[in-house]
Amino acid sequence: MFIVGLAAIVAYFIYVDAQVQQRFEGNKWQVPAQIFARPLVLHEKQEITPKELIDELTLLGYRKVTNATHTGEYHVHANQLRVKRRAFDYPGGYEPERDIRIQWQGDRISSIMFMANAQTGGRNQKTLMTKLEPWLVSRMVNGLDEDRMLVDSDDIPYLLQKALVIVEDRDFYEHYGIAPTSIIRAFFANIIAGKTVQGGSTLTQQLAKNFFLTRERSYIRKAKEAVMALVIDFRYSKEEILNAYINEVFLGQNGSVAVHGFGLASHFYFDKPLPELSVPEIATLVGLVKGPSYYSPTKYAERTLERRNLVLRLLFEANELERNEYERYVATSLNISKSKSLASGKHPAFMDKVRNELNMVVSKASERLSGVKVYTTLDINAQRRAEAALVEKVESISNSRNQPNLDAAMVVSDVKSGEIRAIVGGKDTTFKGFNRALHAQRPIGSLVKPAVYLAALENPEKYNLATMLDDVPVKMRSTGGKTWEPLNADKEFRGKVALIEALTKSYNVPSVKLGMAVGLGQVAYTINRLGIEKDIEEVPALTLGAIDLSPLQVNQMYQTLANNGVLSHLHTLTAVSSSDNELIYIRDVENEERVDESATYLINYALHKVTLEGTAKAIRQRFPTINMAGKTGTTNDYRDSWFAGFDRNLVTSIWMGADDNQPINLSGASGAMQVFIAFQDKQAPKNLARRFPSTLGIAHFDASTGALSAPGCGDILSVPAILSALESSSQPCNGESAPAKKKTKKKSLWQRLFGD
Numbered sequence: 001m002f003i004v005g006l007a008a009i010v011a012y013f014i015y016v017d018a019q020v021q022q023r024f025e026g027n028k029w030q031v032p033a034q035i036f037a038r039p040l041v042l043h044e045k046q047e048i049t050p051k052e053l054i055d056e057l058t059l060l061g062y063r064k065v066t067n068a069t070h071t072g073e074y075h076v077h078a079n080q081l082r083v084k085r086r087a088f089d090y091p092g093g094y095e096p097e098r099d100i101r102i103q104w105q106g107d108r109i110s111s112i113m114f115m116a117n118a119q120t121g122g123r124n125q126k127t128l129m130t131k132l133e134p135w136l137v138s139r140m141v142n143g144l145d146e147d148r149m150l151v152d153s154d155d156i157p158y159l160l161q162k163a164l165v166i167v168e169d170r171d172f173y174e175h176y177g178i179a180p181t182s183i184i185r186a187f188f189a190n191i192i193a194g195k196t197v198q199g200g201s202t203l204t205q206q207l208a209k210n211f212f213l214t215r216e217r218s219y220i221r222k223a224k225e226a227v228m229a230l231v232i233d234f235r236y237s238k239e240e241i242l243n244a245y246i247n248e249v250f251l252g253q254n255g256s257v258a259v260h261g262f263g264l265a266s267h268f269y270f271d272k273p274l275p276e277l278s279v280p281e282i283a284t285l286v287g288l289v290k291g292p293s294y295y296s297p298t299k300y301a302e303r304t305l306e307r308r309n310l311v312l313r314l315l316f317e318a319n320e321l322e323r324n325e326y327e328r329y330v331a332t333s334l335n336i337s338k339s340k341s342l343a344s345g346k347h348p349a350f351m352d353k354v355r356n357e358l359n360m361v362v363s364k365a366s367e368r369l370s371g372v373k374v375y376t377t378l379d380i381n382a383q384r385r386a387e388a389a390l391v392e393k394v395e396s397i398s399n400s401r402n403q404p405n406l407d408a409a410m411v412v413s414d415v416k417s418g419e420i421r422a423i424v425g426g427k428d429t430t431f432k433g434f435n436r437a438l439h440a441q442r443p444i445g446s447l448v449k450p451a452v453y454l455a456a457l458e459n460p461e462k463y464n465l466a467t468m469l470d471d472v473p474v475k476m477r478s479t480g481g482k483t484w485e486p487l488n489a490d491k492e493f494r495g496k497v498a499l500i501e502a503l504t505k506s507y508n509v510p511s512v513k514l515g516m517a518v519g520l521g522q523v524a525y526t527i528n529r530l531g532i533e534k535d536i537e538e539v540p541a542l543t544l545g546a547i548d549l550s551p552l553q554v555n556q557m558y559q560t561l562a563n564n565g566v567l568s569h570l571h572t573l574t575a576v577s578s579s580d581n582e583l584i585y586i587r588d589v590e591n592e593e594r595v596d597e598s599a600t601y602l603i604n605y606a607l608h609k610v611t612l613e614g615t616a617k618a619i620r621q622r623f624p625t626i627n628m629a630g631k632t633g634t635t636n637d638y639r640d641s642w643f644a645g646f647d648r649n650l651v652t653s654i655w656m657g658a659d660d661n662q663p664i665n666l667s668g669a670s671g672a673m674q675v676f677i678a679f680q681d682k683q684a685p686k687n688l689a690r691r692f693p694s695t696l697g698i699a700h701f702d703a704s705t706g707a708l709s710a711p712g713c714g715d716i717l718s719v720p721a722i723l724s725a726l727e728s729s730s731q732p733c734n735g736e737s738a739p740a741k742k743k744t745k746k747k748s749l750w751q752r753l754f755g756d
Helices: 002-025 050-059 158-168 180-193 203-212 219-235 238-248 262-270 279-288 301-317 323-330 348-361 380-401 445-457 499-504 508-518 520-529 540-544 551-562 597-613 618-622 672-681 749-754
Strands: 033-036 041-043 073-077 080-085 088-090 093-095 098-105 108-114 125-127 129-131 136-140 146-148 250-254 257-260 373-376 406-414 420-424 468-471 495-498 573-577 583-586 629-634 640-646 650-658 696-702 716-722
Touching (some): 041 108, 050 073, 050 080, 050 380, 108 129, 158 279, 158 301, 203 238, 238 262, 250 262, 250 279, 257 262, 279 301, 301 323, 348 373, 348 420, 348 573, 380 406, 380 420, 380 650, 406 551, 445 508, 445 520, 445 540, 445 551, 445 597, 445 629, 445 640, 468 508, 499 508, 499 597, 508 520, 508 540, 520 540, 551 640, 551 650, 597 696, 597 716, 618 672, 629 672, 640 672
Parallel strands (some): 033 373, 146 257
Antiparallel strands (some): 033 136, 073 080, 088 093, 108 125, 250 257, 406 420, 406 650, 640 650
16 A cells, blocks of 8 residues: 555646746747837937927836936936936847937937947947837737736846745745745634634745735645645755746736736836836835735735735844845835726727738737737837827817717828828727728718829929819719719819829819819729729719728828838738747838829829919918928718828828717818818927929910910919929010019928928
8 A cells, every 4th residue: 555655646647747847938828919119210410309208208208217226227417418218129139228318400300329338439429220118009918818028037136036935935035945834824824713714835936926816715725735746846956936926826816817927017007018127116016016906006005005015024033135225115105007008908990901911911919919029010109199199189170060970080190111100990989990091981072082183294395393284064974874973072162273282282173183184994993003902983073082091091092102102011910020020021022113203293283282282271270380291082962071281291181070070060170170270280300301203394475375485574474393304495574584683592392392
């Protein structure tokens, strides 16, 4: 019997040993995918205000101090900012800690300096570019009931290790996984109480329970726990066991998801990485181990404070703190962060697009949720401003117009790269359902007109900005034999209008006539080249926007226009790496030149005029010193209100309407454009600037006939044009030579085009 019993015990130990090895030497934890925003890149001569940079630092949890000496701190003095940047991994490589000084001249960065340290060879080192770490936006915890952020041993503060041992298991470095004296003490306490009221668990036993067992209180479970603790202690070093415990222990609840490990708890409670915690903050987290619910700092601050001070006292008694330190620390407040930085599912409209792209590049679901790091294009400040602007305007317009069903969607992208900076799927920005920005297909109205006019201007021998277009009544046969009679919004006809005026004022009839003259096939082809990947029905109403697109598709179309005819496919995903920073995917897609640069420049010139004197002139009224471009769009019966516009850096597309497709009685200017203005109000829009193509020059045309004219004539229209396509000679003023010009201060080409 003894031999059989001994064999059974040995067999059980072997079985437990196999379990322990599999867990410790395999993937100990199922860690959610981490979603990161774009890193803020800073470079010399960049137009970015100190406030914009401070907003980013605040978002990242940097602390403003009088003198930045520790990682995660910054200070401002006169026209310079000093920041102790954290180290971080990025698909482009590891970025070490840096002491960075940034200086401004006006609103532009004049210099960036890495301050003297061992990395710079003991001297200040000038650099043209640097970046801040990307902000952790969200954690994909779909299907998981617990969350954690793993920390390496190098990132675990010494005092955290000491405090855990002192408070939870003083004999940790002496015992072999179990502490018999503690077990005996707990046994008699439970006998006296008549129930299980005290445990004698070591840190190793607690780890074994969390890894392998339930929270059931029974002697059988305690026996299993003890065996596992013995095996763990035999197999692994004390440091490995303590580090595993630090990553495993339960420390709170974030909604329905449990917060495990000190790495995640540090962000959850204090919005900063574990190495940057102060001594009182470390003591607070150690105090939570005993009971995260009972000592919850957000619910029971007094209990938490009392427990924290007990941990500090134990550290003082163990000679880990000096008396003056102890007295100073117990006098500090809890300083729990009010930020909800760990809320998963944040910005669901943007995350929809991230998931769509992630599904395409990482095929297996298990890989998508196995601790991978997902690097996105999100600008969280732009996202928050877009959400706030949309919500504010939908609410105010709904109330003033009595439109309770009014909703909206919005996409913001980078002009050059096509990186999506923000997506808002509706007025309920937390709703994870129907995403209007990606999936609401609605007629785009006059937003199509730049494509119609671009198709014409790509034929410069026949069309230029001064070409006269007919604005007279027209009748056409539509599908089913019905007569279609398009009208201008004001029901007026002007006989003849210059092409630039027709686009600036968004006249319907000239657009229809121009589109029919160019050819509906050519118009559809131009829309496709601008990035719209769908079959387009070639009907006359196409010239007025009879094509259903989403705000995302509209943004792609205007991104190509804003980027001088170069299409950069809109995207949210830049790279994916494994939990140990091995690259899984990196975006490598070349941009495509889709339409003629010179013709696109002429369209952008006209779209700028739209914001000066056309249907979007309220933009210049609100931002008198900032050049922007854009186009309003309104559909039949005022069912859809659209606006698409851009400054130097960002393209923004906005739809406003009702899900049931009922009229909202809003034009593009009174609806969607108001969201654009509110969005720009919340940030610092940048002056529109485009390279002037060498094929263009300023030409002068008779304002009434569109004929090429001599400069200086009384009634002329001076606009950029493709000079090589114009007639070789111009008509004089009333048959006479043009009058001599008065000498004035010479203006630059940009001033002549867009004003002072």
